[in-house]
Amino acid sequence: MSASESFHAWWVSAESAELRDTTTDQLGEGDTLVRIEFSGINFKDGLALERRPGILKEYPMIPGIDLVGFIVESDLDLWQPGERVLLNGAGLGETRHGGLSQFARVNGADLISVPQQISNFRAAAIGTAGFTAMLSVLALEDAGLEPGAGPVLVTGAAGGVGSIAIALLAELGYEVVAASGRVDTASNYLRNLGADRIIPRSELSEPGRPLQKQEFAAVVDSVGSHTLVNALARLNYRGLATVCGLAQGPDLPGTVLPFILRGVHLIGINSVFTPRELRERAWQRLARDLNLDLLDSLTRSIPMADVGASGAAILRGELRGRTVVDVDA
Secondary structure (H helix, E strand, O other), X not given: OOOOOEEEXXXXXXXXXXXXXXXXXXXXXXXXXXXXXXXXXXHHXXXXXOOOXXXXXXXXXXXXXXXXXXXXXXXXXXXXXXXXXXXXXXXEOOOEOOOOEOEEEEOHHHOEEOOOOOOHHHHHHHHHHHHHHHHHHHHHHHOOOOOOOOOEEEOOOOOHHHHHHHHHHHHOOOOEEEEEOOHHHHXXXXXXXXXXXXXXXHHHHOOOOOOOOOOEEEEXXXXXXXXXXXXXXXXXXXXXXXXXXXXXXXOOOOOOXXXXXXXXXXEEOOOOOOOHHHHHHHHHHHHHHOOHHHHHHOEEEEEHHHHHHHHHHHHOXXXXXXXXXXXXX
């Protein structure tokens, strides 16, 4: 398309977030132009849309840390027009214009092909949340965790990362314990995902003893703060914890006792700067191990006009599962 043709994109400035007409010459630098079909709403997107500090590195910016679509043109031999591609992180919607738009100009080396088994809509439903969940599972496996080692705790269980982490772990044969602040309303939802047991978030969210009864072989945490500290205190000897979020807070108000007395391992998960080889490995495992029919059951679709309201809702903890944005609706 020509630089003068307009399309729709969300823009966040220091004063507001709004949907407005945009042209490709406003998309910044990049060697590859992508026609976006679907994006998503993640916790980071909610922070960006609400103009919370720490996500967007400059204004104005198109938010959206996910995109799925087709190659329009590329300076790289790696890509040909029409190929299906996706991008999670890599600065998208943080340091460069993101996926809540009908077009994006990106660095083609950051893109990967959408696995053949996965439709573009489902790839967007997986998004950064599912990608991060898979990175967490891979990290646990690489550290030696196997089914039968003991229960695996998933915090923030009804959120995007938590939901897909439960589905993946259950499919792989792990016993899964889900911690959620919505036990009454989310119990059936979490059990349908594969959770064997559900505990209230309040068991973990307040200050607790630095060492508690050993209960879990591992934890996938997207909450941080006291929740993570209490989870660490309940890990078995040489237990494993992956951490990828800060829904409760970025602080770690604990002690070194779980690490030096029980040999607990804490593994950080960063989806933004994941090397290409690991990105491809994670997406191939998602194509193999994620129940796509189950994914459909935890996914809803919204039009571009509803992005602002959904961004605010995810920060209030009101969105369950995954929210896909149809950028043409």
